[in-house]
Amino acid sequence: MASSNGKAKRRQPSGVLPNSVDEQLAPLTALFIPSVLDQNDPEGLLPTGSQLSDLRAYIEEIWENEAIEPYETDIVRLYWGRTAEAMKPFDTLFFDGPVLPSMFPFPVNAPRSNFQGDGAYYVWYTVELDNGARATADPKKITVDTVAPSYDKQPGALLYPDDLPNKVIDEAYLSTHGDRVRLRLPTPIYTGAEDRDTLIFWWSDSPSPTDLWLVQKAISIDDINAEDIWVDLTGDMIRAPNKNGTFYALYKLRDRAGNETLVFSEPASAVVSLLPFPSILPPPRVPLHEDDNLVHRGDARAQVNAVISGLDNLEPNDKVRLDWDGSQLLPVPITLPDTVIPVPWSALIAKGPGPMVAHVSYDFIRDITETGSQVADINVNFTVAGQDHPGAPALLNPLLALVDIIGGSGTPNVLLPADRAAPVVPYLMLYQTPAAGEVLELYWGRVAGPVARYDVQPGDLEGDRVAFTPVPWSVIDADPNNARVPVYYTTSNAVNEQQSDNQYVRVQVVTIDDLPEPGFEDEDAFGYIQCDKKPWEGIRVRVKFDSGHFGLDDEIMVFWQGYRNFNSTDPITETYGEFPETIGPGHLQDGYIDVWIRPYEPYIKPVTRGSWGTYYTLTKADGQFGTSPAPENLKIIETVSPEMCPPA
Structure with missing residues (x-):
């Protein structure tokens, strides 16, 4: 362990010069002094005020051939001086063996009484072993500085630019000078200027400001050598008080040790003549x-x-x-x-x-x-139920799946009279990331408000086929014959909605039941077709517009079937045909439409002694639909053919 001089057994070591080094020991590391402002600074500048306390230093590393046995003692002498030469140590420490690496860094103190005013000091130590081997550490230089820049005399006033007329700062000047006024320290430069001094700047409407400084600027050795130390008064600083009038630029100086001038510089006044900004900038309203x-x-x-x-x-x-x-x-x-x-x-x-x-x-x-x-x-909150789409925030989302309307027949999006026996249920493939509590509502044609609903359930997944509540038949009957009833749904998460594209449903649930039967214009009084009507050129089926159901662009479909007998028995398969026609303006003017059954083969020729039956359907442009009754069959006998009929 180590003991200080006077507190352990005393040995009277022989005096040695502090710069003598016994080559038997490796060189010693210099003392480490934490309070030095910059460890790379060869001057070792201490913060101002350090001289008022003992100086703490550390022997950082154990020395070579340290005492190992209890009877061995290493002696450390501490030196202090204005130069790197001193003949008398200020403290002596005895390290009895074993001296261990864990003891280091080892703290030592230099009493504050060693400080004798400003300037440079040196502190170092020597180590002496029992065998007389010695080594000396390099002296560590430290510097004490308690004098403020300018030697605590009031610094001179800052200088405004020569091109600032009458020292009046206005918008015209700022707009042509980078929105700033550059102020300079007077020359010659203040006494005691050193590299890395700090200029502390105030701008105030009082020559004795009480508010905080605005800018701290480091002064470089180049600034000092050039005698050009400046600070920028920015437009933001000038406008911040939001008023015009006389203002003052002031500064203090502080050196690296922390010594600061006690008083402000002489004030440098200028007149601010700016257009005031709004006195308050309230938040925007939405x-x-x-x-x-x-x-x-x-x-x-x-x-x-x-x-x-x-x-x-x-x-x-x-x-x-x-x-x-x-x-x-x-x-x-x-x-x-x-x-x-x-x-x-x-x-x-x-x-x-x-x-x-x-x-x-x-x-x-x-x-x-x-x-x-x-x-x-x-x-x-712009979240939605279902995937988003590029056209957002538009309500219509074309990326949502279309709904399918299924009646009793099971045919998607077609409702016929036979579907009345069962509920009409909308089905949907569920959208992305469904969440329980989201609501889907179905809209039908021109009906105001939703007509069916689905509430997303826990466990529902994207792609699941879900069923809405059934669509009431009272809703469907509001528009019972419409070839294109638009049906869509909305999704809602209780904040935002999206709307699917339209699914068009063909609704024909009420039929026209009083259509006139078609007629054979070429039959004789007994219901036969004869040679003079040339059936091989085609047979006319006439639909007369004897009711108020026929209109422009309505579709008529004539159904045709041949039989081997006169009474609609034993049908001939190949003679069956469907013949569509569209009602045009000329037909409406004539009051009828003729639908020609041809070619001769296969629709007419296979019937040699038999008959043909026919009927038609009417599909109106608005979706209404009806089927006509069938007239008595048109008959033919085998003598009526191109080969057997006499030439005209």
Whole structure:
């Protein structure tokens, strides 16, 4: 263990010169002094005030051939001096063996009484072993500086630029000088200027400011050598008080040791003559947020606007630039009484659909200067039930699957009279990431309001086939014959809705039951067709418009069947045919339409002694549908053929 001189057994070591080194020991490391401001500084400058306390130092490493046995003792002598030469140590330490590496770094103290004013000091140590071997550490230089820059004399006033007329700062000067006024220290430079001194700058409407400094600027040796030390008074600093009048530029100086001039510099006054900014920049308003404390997709479709009002001290070219939660819009001119700024969807959705709080503010801009407003916190929620789409925030989402309408027949999106016996159920392949509690509502044709519903259940997955509640027949009967009833659904998460594209359903659930039967224009009085009607050229089936059901663009389908007998028995398969026609303006004028059955083969020729039966269906343009009765068959005998009929 180590003991200090006078507190352990004493040995009277022989005096040695501190710079003598016995080559038997390796060189010693210099003392480490933590309070030195910069360990790489060869001067070892100490913070001002260090001289008022003992100086703590450390022997960082164990020396070579240290004492190992209890009867061995190593002697450490500590030296202090104005030079690196001293004949008498200020302390002696005895290290009895064993001396261990774990004892290091080993702390030592130099009494504060060693400090005798400002200037340089040296501190070092020697080690002496029992066998007489000695070594000396390199002296560590430390410097004490308690004198402030300018030797604590009041620094001279800062100098305004020569091109600042009458020391009046106005917008014209700032706009042509980079929005700043460059102030310089007077020359010659203050006494005691050193590299890395600090200039501390104030700008105040009082020559004795009590507020905090605005700028701290490091002074370099190059600045000192050039005798050109300056600080910039920026436009923001000048405008911050938001008033005109006389202002003062002042400074203090501080050196690296922390010594600071006790008084401000002489004040340098100037007159500020700027157009005042608005006295307050209140937060923007978002009217669509005010009704329900939320901005959602419905608001986005209606157009979200930010409204800026209540600004005073305005100039004609003043502008504002809206910032919607980090998305900056283009600046716009200020209008009175309100400046209304539309917020695009790209800015609303830039940080995702939410829910979240968007921080909305604006910058007031005058020429090249701008300042920010107070912030409005806006609640937003643009989440949806189902996948989103590129056309958002539009309500219609073409990426949602179409619904299918299934009646009793099982044929998708077709409802006929036979379907009345069963419920009509909408089915859907469920969208992406369904969440329990989301609601799907079905809309049918021109019916106001939803007519069916599905509530998403826990465990529902994308692609599941789910069924809505049945569509009431009273809804279907409101438009019972329509070839294209539009049907769609909406999704809702209780905040936002989306709408699917239309599925078109063919509804023909009420038939026309009083259509006239078709007629054979070429039959004789007994219901036969004879040679003079040339059936090999075709047979006419006439549909007369004897009821009020026929209209322009209605579709007529004539069904034709040949038989081997006169009484609609023993049908000939190959003679069956369907013959469509569309009612045109000429037909309406004539009051009928003729549908020709041809060619001769296969529809007519196979019947040699037999008959043909026919009927038709009417499909109106609005979807109404009906089937006609069938007339008595048209008959033929074998003598009526191209080969057996006499030439005309």
